[in-house]
Amino acid sequence: MTATASEQTSGDTRDWAAIRADFPLLTREVHGKPLVYLDSANTGQKPAAVIDTVDDFFRRHNANVSRAVHALGTEATEAYEGARSKLAGFFKAHRDELVLCSGTTFAINLVAYSWALPRLKPGDAILLSRMEHHANIVPWQLVAERTGATIKVAEIREDGSLDLDALHAAMTSEVKILGLTHVSNVLGTVNPVREICREARRRGIVTVIDGSQAAPHRALDIPSIGCDFYAITGHKMCGPTGTGALWARREHLAAMPPFLGGGEMIREVRFEGTVFNDGPHRFEAGTPNIAGHIGLGAAVDYLDAIGMDAIEAREAELLAHATEALRKIDGLRIIGTAPEKAAVISFLVQGAHAHDLATLLDLEGVAVRSGHHCAHPLLQFYGVPATCRASFAFYNTHEEIERFAAALTKVRRLLG
Template identity: 50%
Template sequence: MAFDIEKIRADFPILKRTVNTYPLVYLDNAATSQKPQQVIDSIVGYYSNYNANIHRGVHSLSQEATDAYEMARQKIQKHFNAAHAHEIIFTPGTTHGINLIANGFSSLLKKGDEIIVSALEHHSNIVPWQMLCEKTGAQLKVIPMNEEGTLVMSAYKELLSERTKLVFVNHISNALGTINPIEEIIQLAHEVNAAVLIDGAQSCSHIKPDLQELDVDFYVTSAHKMCGPTGIGMLYLKEEWGKKLPPYQGGGEMIAEVTFEKTTYAEMPHKFEAGTPNISGGIAFGAAIDYLNTIGFKAIEAHENALLNYATEALLAIEGLKIYGTGTAKTSVISFNIEGVHPYDMGTILDKLGIAVRTGHHCAQPIMEFYKIPGTVRASFAFYNTLEEVDRLVAGVKKAKMMLS
């Protein structure tokens, strides 16, 4: 379809509201995206028409719900080009998927093994590995970053060795918008027989990863960053690893047979999906995938790059404003500060003007420590944002600067 911004915006009910008497300008998309009516309708439709538990009932409602839920899994498989639908594990979100893998490796690592993460990680891709190292005696290594907010790949190559068992890197930095060279990261890790997990929470709303082409072992993301609901996400678990790793949780659905003497586990994906899942969330995740593909990721990328370039030029024209994350490969995120102005104060004034941005360390404190700052103002754009909204942001920043300087 042609990229019709007004038609697209009409799909999002929340974009019609006002905040503090001003039309809403929503620029906190890296935290969560807004939801189109099509996704909202899919949730209402489930609860209104065929609400039932799945995989367990012979009655019609249960079968309808099961079919819709498993169809969503197949949509996600096709979208990410996984080899098998059973390699798609539904999770409550990215953080859960990361912890599932960390828990699984707790029985595979030993003292002297090494895990590599990057300096650009979200806390959810740091803390689980620290906990894993404390439990197993493995050692955590960190790929350093430079002033541009990109990874020092020469240092990564030096960190890799036969002791490296796992490499975990985000696809895109939530704090800076930097797109990491995951193709090279995966290839180099596999050369030393290390497994790789990519955190795709920030990437999947902007680009369409091909998991087979990447040859990645694990890939995680959250639906709520992709116009879907909160509380649902996806772990891609390459089949060979799904057979090796133990279940993360025990309970219903993940079993083959239970006696008081012994329990045997179900095959993928159910082995890793204990209990009643977020059924409506899974179905809505599929609806969000359909919606994004209707617009098309080439069109999304082109529009968001236009927003990024326009906003970058306009903001840099403001005296005293500094942008953090200036690498050539980045997506539509701008983290900035103005000299002498605390980011929280800037965000508060922008909110009074109806402009929603994120302020703080963005769950990426090591990045802020690297730059020796308390945090940033982060404006993150989506395909439903407009150049006029960028103008509102720039005018708001200028007004806030005048009031706070």
Template identity: 55%
Template sequence: MNAPDGLAPTLPGFDVASVRAQFPVLAQRVHDDRRLAYLDNAATTQKPEAVLQALDHYYRHDNSNVHRGVHALAARATKGYEDARARIARFAGADVAGTVFTRGTTEAINLVAYSYLLPRLEAGDEILVTEMEHHANIVPWQILAERTGARVVVAPVRDDGGLDLDAWRERLTSRTRMAAFVHVSNTLGTINPVAEMVAAARERGVPTCIDGAQAVAHMPLDFGALGADFYAFSAHKLYGPTGFGVLLARPELLAGMPPWQGGGDMIETVSFDGTTFAEPPARFEAGTPHIAGAIGLAAAIDWLDATGVAAAGAHEQTLLRDAMDAIRDIPGLRVLGTAPDKAAIIAFTIDGTHPSDISSLLDMQGVAVRIGHHCTMPLHSRFGISGSARASFAVYNDGEDVTQFAAALTKAREMLR
């Protein structure tokens, strides 16, 4: 595929046109028959035909509850569900016994907060986070701190959006009971040195919880080699269904954690005299699970593996460089996050304009971006603004998306001047 004028060519051997053809939604036209440039991938990714077919097949042919039936549909549903767990664990370099299914990254972090940390937390203890965290990796820890008399300690972000690693290390003390940090910032795009951070925390005996929501679709993950204690991510940012997520954990930690929700399927025995609980991961999966979510995520992982995670990430880096080059001379443009290690996320403002006005004008030209604080209000406050617009790229985006975005943004700026 030839690149548009002024843009670098597509990576050798990476056929983005073939990739795009597998996403039905990208073929639609919007607003007076304009081509859709979908650049809202940090919020949610589109789904390839392989995932749509997997979901359709489950509901058409295998729909049943899992674990508690002996009929044919129940057996097939259970096998699909547990095969999905094994597939997801293998993709992430994790132990099957440490792969817990949740409703998403947010629930996974809350599970760690309430089941692992709360029983261990006392007044005066500290929970270390960074200034770039999503609210899902701030608010649960704040609630725990308020309940126990502990406190949340924040490591600052540099002006370029990179983490001040020295300051983070200084805040890692004998009082730290959890170090919680994002792998890739959903606003800045900053890629944190998570292996280095995990190693530093382990030297001090501090457990780690990583928000990997923005990382898993764009770079390889080996949870076992990383050495973290907990790692959370969501299916819908990995080309899979909404309402489904995963907590990766060291199995020995899960074994010592109490359940945080009670109900069916997480028990061993129940009587009115007391209850005994199932072994992990079932202990943390009360009630009927999102069976289709697991099957859909496994299908998404199969699809992404066939496409190539590393190749996808490299392709997105090319798009990021091209997009930054294409918009850098727009008067009044301010990009949040220019750290050297950066994912394909561009949050920006334009002097004298409101992000919602920018987004509306881009939408009229077929370009879909996100606006607001992106669930990072403290980070926006650090940069002296209340919100921003955000363009974020995925494996199916191409040079034409970049050209369309840059042209639409230039036109929007002229109209709002």
């Protein structure tokens, strides 16, 4: 990160303009206008350090991992396993507690089928919050259908915060698993996961935390949260797509049967039977996304160099600015105003469909997401079929927020 003219905030010595310059895509134009990318909750942009790392792997080191003793195979294996070590350090965990996988969806399915499926029975229940992403709903529905378990729902308040009294009341004796998002991808709500996991553990409930929207935006000490499983997605934290990890307590990994079978996850195979590898490798069948995870390791290095506390503070300032600017627009409704909130704003404009809003904003160079955001039950709670969502990252600027607000005001006039 080079030192150039900076966009600095009060008390912050980091050169945010120079940091932004590390992201090549942010220099492009869309429809003849400078791009304002406000869709980082969907996927984060990639710094040159990550792009160069992936490129270098394919140009100079490309080989399969854990299968060859030649120089390229050794280099690939060391870089891939090095990425596991980097992730472990980033999350204050041990490398043997991290299963590398394609992301949070795979990670939650792994827990559902390898841990929950062999244990659940009729009469058991799985507790989920109203604000869950489909990735933390559908796998549990599939497992419930196969085991006879039921799904229970913990409701939220109108401001988008979790009703903790209702959640605790729902933690009855039949509940065996609690699936909960750390940060809502639609509302930005930050849930008090330490407090919730402590209460769940007291009641003997296993906790599965979806950390997709938390890991890119705040410092995490995963073991200290007190959960049993924690899932992360790499492409939202400046890494390549198809990357991520499941953190799990070692006793769970040791007790879980493999999710997929094939190469790498074994010690010995005979037709009479197979001896499986230790965790986490027993859950990593087949050739992995080697270059992607090496790129994710580079993303972790990049984020670590900036500092996650600084990133969180920067994004809080951007959120405050954007919230103030949007509240000045007539007919605009912000959905999700919880006291503890990450840099996500879901909104609607009176008389306009979310997709029309997003399409017209795109013509102004502003990229936001429209739709249900893989959270149908949450939008049903608010009685809307879709919202627009602006999601911010540390590489966004205050000037972009002003451009966003101006574009939205223009679109509001066009739609009458």
